[in-house]
Amino acid sequence: MKAVIPAAGWGVRFLPLTKEQPKEMLPVIDKPVIQYVVEEAVEAGIRDIIIVTGRHKRTIEDHFDRAFELESVLRNGNRQALLDSISGLHELADLHYIRQHEQRGLGDAVYQARHHIGDEPFAVMLGDTIHVSEVPVVKQLMEVHARTGKSVIAAERVPGEKVKDYGVLDAVKLDDRLYEIRDLVEKPRPEEAPSDLCIAGTYVLTPGIFECLENTPPGHNGEVQLTDALRLLRKKEGMLAWEFVGKRYDIGDIPGWLNSQFELALRHPVYGEKLRQRIRELNEQERFI
Numbered sequence: 001m002k003a004v005i006p007a008a009g010w011g012v013r014f015l016p017l018t019k020e021q022p023k024e025m026l027p028v029i030d031k032p033v034i035q036y037v038v039e040e041a042v043e044a045g046i047r048d049i050i051i052v053t054g055r056h057k058r059t060i061e062d063h064f065d066r067a068f069e070l071e072s073v074l075r076n077g078n079r080q081a082l083l084d085s086i087s088g089l090h091e092l093a094d095l096h097y098i099r100q101h102e103q104r105g106l107g108d109a110v111y112q113a114r115h116h117i118g119d120e121p122f123a124v125m126l127g128d129t130i131h132v133s134e135v136p137v138v139k140q141l142m143e144v145h146a147r148t149g150k151s152v153i154a155a156e157r158v159p160g161e162k163v164k165d166y167g168v169l170d171a172v173k174l175d176d177r178l179y180e181i182r183d184l185v186e187k188p189r190p191e192e193a194p195s196d197l198c199i200a201g202t203y204v205l206t207p208g209i210f211e212c213l214e215n216t217p218p219g220h221n222g223e224v225q226l227t228d229a230l231r232l233l234r235k236k237e238g239m240l241a242w243e244f245v246g247k248r249y250d251i252g253d254i255p256g257w258l259n260s261q262f263e264l265a266l267r268h269p270v271y272g273e274k275l276r277q278r279i280r281e282l283n284e285q286e287r288f289i
Contacts, residue, residue, distance in 0.1 A: 001142060001204070002117055003041045006109035007034060007127035008054035008100040013253040022057045024127040026251060028260055029268055033251050034060060035089075036130040042093050044139035046123060049093045050116050052100050052109045061097055064089050105223025111213040119207050121145060124226075126201040130260060132267070133246025141204040144178065144242050151209070151233060154202040155179065155241040156248060163193040167227045170194035171241050179241040181234055186227040197241065199227070200248055209233050 011023030018026075024034040034051075041049055053060055067086060074083040098112045110124055123138050131137045141152045155169055167186050171179035185194060212232040219225050233239060249260035265275050 001046055001121060001123055002048040002050065003046045003123040003125055003138070004110055004113045004117070005034065005037055005041075005049060005051045005125050005127045006100075006106055007057060007060060008052050008103070008109050009106075010054075010056075010103065014257070020056070022053075022060055023251070024057070025059050025063065026257060028130065028249075028251065028257070029264055029271065030085075032063060033130060034127045035063070037125050037127055038064070038092055038095070040131055040136045040138060041123065041125060044123075044136040044142060046138070047093050048096075050096045050098055050113045051127070052098050052112050054100055054103070064092070064095050066090050103223075104218065105221075105225055107213050107216060107224035107226040107229050110226060111210060111224070114207075114210045117207060117210075121151075121204060121206050124203040124205060128251040129201045130249040130251065130264070131202075131244075131246050132249070132264075133244070135245065137200075137202050137244045137246055137248070138204070140244050141202060141242055144240060145204045148240060149206075150238050150240050151203070151205045151230075152240045152242050153181070153230070154200040154244045155197050156200045156243065157196045158198050160190050160193070160196055163188060163190055163196060163198060166198035168193045168195060169197045169199065169241050171197055174240075177243040177245070179243070181239045181241050184227050184231050184234070186225060197243070200244065201250070202244075206233070206237060208237055212236070 007022065007024045009023065011018035014023055025032040038049060051060060071083060071087055096116060100109050100112050125138055137154055141154055144152045158166060164187055167184055168188055169181055170183040171181045173179050183194065209229055212229040213224060215232060216224050216229040219228065230239065249264065250256045251260055266272050
């Protein structure tokens with residue numbers, strides 16, 4: 001299975017930080033967000049990855065390319081651990097880059113990959129989402145698709161006041177974590193939301209999504225919404241949701257990014273204890289409220 005990683009947005013909620021730096025290249029501990037996404041795909045067995053970029057996203061390509069001069073400096077300085085951390089990035093997977101020449105939304109970004117995907121199911125993984133799970137979340141969806149042949153959306157429950165920030169599912173439970181989707185509602189008001197089960201930013205889709213995207217008119221700000229195309233696909237083929245096992249970190253805004261930094265740093269085998277010690281010191285100094 002191939003994967004599409006849309007990474008062409010402006011990242012306006014991070015300005016001025018993202019004026020020249022892609023949001024997907026923001027560091028989380030010791031590597032950029034998009035590296036976590038690529039590594040999850042590889043861990044799930046995906047080797048063919050299409051990253052949809054824009055004019056200002058060249059540093060993404062550079063990150064996954066060789067850096068011969070830097071590698072030489074590290075090698076000559078006998079800094080093997082640092083050399084190992086960068087020398088294999090270009091071999092993680094077969095990475096391909098497609099440009100979305102005009103900012104026309106997530107649906108249009110996925111549509112740009114249609115010729116590379118062809119007539120086969122594929123994964124969509126947002127370039128600003130990190131998962132911590134024993135089984136990669138995208139792998140969980142791949143297994144559901146292998147059993148059912150249907151498109152599958154990763155889903156999670158969110159607090160009621162936050163549903164306005166998500167695509168929300170009207171769905172019927174089939175078993176412990178599997179749901180049949182009856183409708184998808186983009187960012188409803190809390191009182192109008194059909195549930196608290198929300199789209200979590202990872203998908204395994206049939207190629208039928210491309211015809212649906214062709215027939216999806218632009219909405220707000222001239223953007224083609226993936227959720228609108230998914231509604232069409234559901235009517236044609238049916239669609240499932242999987243309440244995934246794991247923890248999701250959404251790097252969609254600065255509070256989410258800071259929270260991800262904090263929690264993932266606490267999990268880190270090298271930096272976690274150092275951070276905990278610093279928190280204890282600050283508490284003793286009554287620096288935290």
